[in-house]
Amino acid sequence: MSLTVKSISVIYNPINQNNTFTSGDFISGQVILDVAKDTKMQSLSVKIKGKAEVCWSERHGKTTVVYSDKEKYYSVETFFVREENTHGNDHETLKDPSGQPYSSVVAAGRHVYPFTFQLPLQHFPPTFKGSVGKIVYTLETKLSRSMRISSKAKAEFHYVPSPVVSNPELMAPQYGTKDKQMKLFTSGSVSMNINTEKMGYCLGEGLKVLAEVQNNSSRAIKPKYCLYEKHSFFARGKRKLHTHDLFKEEGEPIEQNSRKTVTKVLPIPPSLTISILNCRILKVEYRLRVYLDVPYASDPEIKFPIVILPLQSLSAASSATNSDFQIRNYPAGGNAYPNPPSMPPSAPPLNAVGQSGQFAAPGHYRPPLSQFPAPGYPGPPLSQFPAPGYPGPPGQFAPSNYVGLPAQFGPSVSHQSDSAPPPYLEYQLYPQLPEHPEKS
Known part of the structure; x- marks a missing residue:
């Protein structure tokens, strides 16, 4: 940071106690610029973007071979100040409260530039950080001056996709059967029939397991349960896998030559990352392993895929308009309009550089577009979304300040080698799980 620019930062306002955002939410904040003397700016912008990336070496x-890949979900930039000869016309330029362009020259002191974005209603993967990969969503600001190094700052925000509307596969029961003939130090046989009520569970929910065990062996056996997670990372046709046991529990012993039905409810920790199945370069999956602890013999086991879902109530996103992406710049006090959106107003800043006059007030829309569905329509079921690149379900009314996601910022698709599993449909949030080779 130069002596002229004392500091620059970008902050956002939380909208709930968990400090999370989901599809359709408004995220408002401020770019704060502190300068020591009169300063001429070439450009000042704020950008919102989301991306996934993986990188590891072998x-x-x-x-030494480095494996890396990236997947970009969106990247939208808007300017408070810019010189027309340095940027194209594909970016929004905000205006001050009087409807005039922001001044490119600022006096010494602290200046606050408020902004508001609305997240698209598409289902992107949640925020995640793993051993060799991550999914991050950020707000970034950049100040450019002639013949000077640009000053930058960014802030990460936590994104969680909205809950799945309905998916019969996630709510269907799962069944498994295993028989094993004992050898060497244990004679006889054991068999078990295991079923779970469903595949999909919300954070904090109880996972109910029903086990019917027939012990025809010469020893007592114990049913045991293990929930573990699988992190898979993909790049250049290679797959890197990490597995980790989350918890283990065991049931009461089942005596030899007896039959017993056991019901076990396993609590799903509320701190888990939800399942990530709609990212091309990384996956977060969960498995339930039910096995019989047989002394002096290998343990028969059954594995079930478990999908961890978002909580049912994350925010007021359901009331948002079905737009693809919006950018608004509201006044700092939040009282200029009679019906502001459902989000916390920005705190009154010092030397606030205000609201864009080119954007209409909340509730002001263009005429309806007949080919779009009615207002409030939640969009088609996830399984009906077409191939990647589809921009998501638009709403009937397009706000006058609508800024669509450019096509190049949609989920990318690349060809993969046969060693990597095929990519999921980006908009089918929880499709059929493929079976990957397990590691003990």
Whole structure:
């Protein structure tokens, strides 16, 4: 940071106690610029973007190979100040409260530039950070001056997709059967029939397991339960896998030559990352392993895929308009309009540089577009979304300040080698789970 620019930062206002955002939410904040003297700006912008990336290295003999890949979900930038000859016309330029362009020259002191974005209603993967990969959503600001190094700052925000509307596969029961003939130090046989009520569970919900065990062996056996997570990372046709046991529990012993039905409810920790199945380069999956602890013999086991879903009530996003992406710049006090959106107003700043006059007040819309569905329509079921690149279900009314996601910022698709599983449909949030090779 130069002596002229004392500091620059971007902050946002939380909208709930968990400090999370979901599809359709408004995220408002301020770019705060503190300068030591009169300063001429070439441009000042704020950008919102989301992306996933993976990177790891492997040794092959004497050679180190780096595997990396990225997937961009969106990147939209808007300017408070810009010179027309340095940027194209594909970016929004905000105006001051009087409807005039922001001044490119600011006096010494602290200046606050408020802004508001509305997140698209598409289902993007949630915020995640793993060993060799991550999914991040950020707000970034950049100040450019002639013949000077640009000053930048960013802030990450936590994104969680909205709950799945309905998916019969997630609500269907799961069944598994296993028989095993004992050898060597244990004679006889054991068998078990295991079923769960469903595949999809919300954070904090109880996972109910019903086990019917027939012990025809010469020893007492114990049913045991293990929930573990699988993190898979993909790049250049390679897959890197990390597994981790979350918890283990065991039931009461079942004596030899007896039959018993056991019901076990396993609590799903509320701190888990929800399942990530709609990202091309990384996956977060969960498995329930039910097995019988047989002394002096290998343990028969059954595995079930478990999908961890978002909580049912994350925010007031359901009341948002079905737009693809919106940018608004409201006045700092939040009282200029009679019907502001459902979000916390910005705190009154010092030397606030105000609201864009080119954007209409909340509730002001263009005429309805007949090909779009009625207002409030939640969009088609996830399984009906077409191939990646589809921009998501638009609403009937397009706000006058509508800024659509450029096509190049949609989920990308790339060809993968046969060693990597095929990509999921980006908008089918929880599709059929493929079976990957397990690691003990």
